[in-house]
Amino acid sequence: MIRTIFAGAFAVLHLSSPALAQENAPALTPKQTETVDRLIDAGLENDLAWEVLESLTTEVGPRLGGSAAEARARDWGVAKLKSLGFKNVRIETFEMPAWSRVSEAAEIVSPFPQPLTIAALGHSPSTPEGGIEAEVVRFRTLPELQAAPMEGLAGKIIFIDEPMARTQDGSGYRTAVAKRGLGAVEAAKRGAVAVLIRSAGTDNHRTPHTGGMVSGGASLAPRPGAALSNPDADQLARAIKRADGPVTLRLNIQTEWVQNAVSGNVIGEIPGKTDELIVIGGHLDSWDNGTGAIDDGAGIAITTAAAKLIDDLPGKPTRTIRVVMWGAEEVGIYGGKAYAEQHKDKLDKHIVAAESDFGAGEIWRFDTRFGEASQPKAKPMANALRRLAITPGTNQAFGGADIGPIMRAGVPAVTLYQSGWDYFDLHHTPDDTLDKVDPEKLRQNVAAWAAFVYMASEMEGDFR
């Protein structure tokens, strides 16, 4: 039985890749193939990414978009890129409204008095100074709340208890983000005073997951909002089930909102023989509760180390490799938007862009978003990555939040897709710290990125 199944599978594979079509497909030159292999070998022994990541997370630590800590991170970025020999190192600043956390506290007042662990969500307005006390009403999912009648929730605290699916590709996060963003909107429609959500996360630690409530981030959310850690959401659900009558909570969230804060993108380059650009990077800001090791110090470290490996090759690359440490991503993708505006006249020189912003897990898939005509070029790239246990993916690459604005302006992109299996155990929590990063997986990332960047720089023609 097993033999039969395997024979069938092989047959399908052979039929789907006819030898004739292969002969005309784009391919790397023997010299390019050799260099890709050399870069992968070097990446798999690379310690620079770890060093960069340790340096950033230790010397700067948490670095919320628009904060003084993020400004220190920019200074760190400039110094680091210069010390590594990058050229044209600079900060491109922009203004943004900045949200920050002052304090947060929640407790069950009755019938089972006890504290609950919460994290205020980004863009949450403050409650009145002494907090609010109100009955809590539980909804198992966001759609359940959305389907609820408009009456009966005035003055209440809404609790959306929807759990999050663990997935390799991170698709569970889409529904989780909806709960985080839309809860306050639904609460406001119904006159509820605040919204609590079960953390958008897959762990069972008392480390609640923060994150933005407002997509785009230009204003505060219509109601105060906070995330309970998963064990606290369990606890509140049990308390509601065990109580004979209403469960009353006290919630005190204090936040600040400044209209004209300053942030910036840190840029450094490995100059090429032409003014065509390969843009790679990660975001420099982090949430305020962890040290931003996996989100997104890892992305900064991986792309910086990969570019450095290109610089270490003899001679200049054909295209310029531009590393961008994007500013203020978490709180509204301000860096990505500012870059697209500041560089709008030169986007035709942007050959391809990619962002590393999905943790520090191993890369398992290579996706592209190339023009129809350029799609065959994905194949030799994907093939070169297969020795790293990376499987060819789709032409629907997400790319990354920060390169979204230039992608929408026509810049091709790729995704070196990292495993999201453990990512949402740590994402946006105090637990996003250096000890969670596996140096060996970091090296696999550097190897794949160096190989990709080299191929993108050296392959003939563009990807539009």
Added chain:
Amino acid sequence: MIRTIFAGAFAVLHLSSPALAQENAPALTPKQTETVDRLIDAGLENDLAWEVLESLTTEVGPRLGGSAAEARARDWGVAKLKSLGFKNVRIETFEMPAWSRVSEAAEIVSPFPQPLTIAALGHSPSTPEGGIEAEVVRFRTLPELQAAPMEGLAGKIIFIDEPMARTQDGSGYRTAVAKRGLGAVEAAKRGAVAVLIRSAGTDNHRTPHTGGMVSGGASLAPRPGAALSNPDADQLARAIKRADGPVTLRLNIQTEWVQNAVSGNVIGEIPGKTDELIVIGGHLDSWDNGTGAIDDGAGIAITTAAAKLIDDLPGKPTRTIRVVMWGAEEVGIYGGKAYAEQHKDKLDKHIVAAESDFGAGEIWRFDTRFGEASQPKAKPMANALRRLAITPGTNQAFGGADIGPIMRAGVPAVTLYQSGWDYFDLHHTPDDTLDKVDPEKLRQNVAAWAAFVYMASEMEGDFR
């Protein structure tokens, strides 16, 4: 080679248990053997322990010794024991000095400004109101600090970075407790202003482990003290390594200390045919940061459920089964001491005592502390537990903190030794919550306890 080793091992086993001695050894009657098996079967299907544990951790939650929450826990205990049909249900109160946490904060001031996550340790005095700012000096271990010269640490904050060994039998905790207790003593001797320790714990989460600094607990520690979570201890060690000069911290710990707080032991009984007693239980109080599921709600739940299984047997047990929910253990073993004093005239009626206070892991070993003459009685008990994957242990049973005072007064004891492998990932942290308990392991515990209690009640003669 393997065969030879095994043959040797079997030979040793046979030699050490000669058939002749076996014939005269104490044994269970066939009826007792049958009842033990029935109790184990019932325990392995028992849901009562889970129900008790869910009820306590949900309806009361955290319950620090001497607090209003602990008083609510006592009311809960009385109601729960009565509802289960226990007799002579009562609270035996006592007075105690009570420590409590008000607030705690730590940050690196220079050269890498950022917050650190800490938990004030039990019995820590407060820092001055605005906190203290001082250079930190790192010691890799407690002995390294103890060996340090008396000069040079005045005005400094001492950081003991000693990690803790993961062990099945919990032996790694002994050194960890020394670090937690003696750090402040060493700091005081040298004129240091405070002590920070790496958490006495084996996890890598941002959930620092609290715990008492003063053995016996009758006074405050000589210096403020707090535990850094393990990732924060890593971070501080890295910061010290990366800094060119001194690393300065700001530390603000505010606590309260009340001399005449009230606590109490909650007691319930399954009356026997005689006034001889089997005393079992766990401690009712918990630290203030978690909901005390593994420490020690599980012990309360397991021993209550085991006693209830004895009550469900036809007829009365020979001896009275007394369940004690000990008060104020964590903060100074006040319940155990008060009981020994309050019952000092009846300790000769205490046949054997045991406490469940090492989490909710599976029981893997059966230890006794019997008199020389009674030692052979351990064997049939241990044999009856072997079907639960419990191995016969030593006659050096620790017993438990709360039964320590009556053990020292001559009461025999046993330890149903739980695995400590994961225990110190959660112990004394916010993460000590219900979701960490495995219901199947809880059932194995109940089965073993019911079997032990029955045998202790029915076997002829005492264990002195």
